Amino acid sequence: MGSLPLSEPLRWPYAEFDEKIFQIHSRLRFSIVVVCSISIIATIIFFYTRWICRFSASNPPAPSDSAIRHFPPEPSPxxxxxxxxIENMPIVLYRNLSAGGGKFHEAECCICLGLFSAKEKVKVLPPCRHCIHSECLDKWLSTQSSCPLCRASLQVDSPV
Known part of the structure; x- marks a missing residue:
């Protein structure tokens, strides 16, 4: 049997690099520490501020007696x-255009979208002449003060 030839030790190509390349200089090390410290402090301040805002929003301060006396609450519109x-609005019977009346143009209620039938009770709004089911309009006008179709105001402003 033949003997195996002895091989040379392996040479790594990285042995030729100088280790000074991989050293971190003191200025760079100081800059990294400063940037990390500022980031940590900014994060702590952010979360602290968020916690304070959430706490103060859930517990608003009670108004003092002097503030209530000097600044009364404004009446809500x-x-x-x-x-x-609402009850003083006239109720009329719907007349279809094909029936020869020709007074009203709508064919359906703009609130419930139900079709009007002949001789059905509807209310006609004074400023815009839109007709709407009486029951639908009563519910609408209890929360709104305008025509549901064109938004014309139905409130009579006081002369004051």
Whole structure:
């Protein structure tokens, strides 16, 4: 049997590099520490501020007696019409265009989208002449003060 030839030790190509290339200089090390410290402090401040805002929003301070006396709450604007104003609107019988009346042009209620039938009770809004089922309009005007179709105002402003 033949003897195996002795091979030379392996030479790594990286042995030729100088280790000074891989050293981190002191200025760079200091800069990295400063940037990391600033990032950590900014994160802590962010979460602390968020916690403070959430805590103060859930527990608003109670108004003092002097603030209540000097600044009374403003009255909220009235949204709907009064029941008396709603009941005073005229109720008419719907007449179809093909029936020869020709007074009303709508064929369906703009609130419930139901078709009008001949001789059905509808209310006609004064400013815009739109006709709507009486029951639908009563519910609408209890929360809104305008025509549901064209948004014309139905409130009579006071002369004050």
């Amino acid at each position: 009235r949204r709907g019409l009064d029941l008396a104003e």
